Amino acid sequence: MQFEQLGSEVVAQIVGRPLTHAAGQTVGVPQWAADPGERQHALLWLREQRSRGERRQDISEAVEVAILVLVAVEAIPILVAVVHHAAFW
Numbered sequence: 612m613q614f615e616q617l618g619s620e621v622v623a624q625i626v627g628r629p630l631t632h633a634a635g636q637t638v639g640v641p642q643w644a645a646d647p648g649e650r651q652h653a654l655l656w657l658r659e660q661r662s663r664g665e666r667r668q669d670i671s672e673a674v675e676v677a678i679l680v681l682v683a684v685e686a687i688p689i690l691v692a693v694v695h696h697a698a699f700w
Contacts, residue, residue, distance in 0.1 A: 613641060614656045626653050 614622050625644050643649035 613643075614653060617641070619657055619660045622653050623657055626650055626657070 617625075625641065628644075630645065630647065630650070643653065
């Protein structure tokens, strides 16, 4: 299929419109737009793309939290040493 070439926004626009019989005759309307089975395949592809995006977002958030934890682990001993040093001044 050419879903990847069109992108999720365009595929969603095509699937969201009523079933068209102008597919192949109208510029920009792909052949699969007239086939209910292919439109269903496009919906499944869109769901898969959304799931991938959500997983990617979850991974990004997990990496951000891990970095924050590592920075905190590194910073706490330094802050304790500074406070301890300042207390004896």
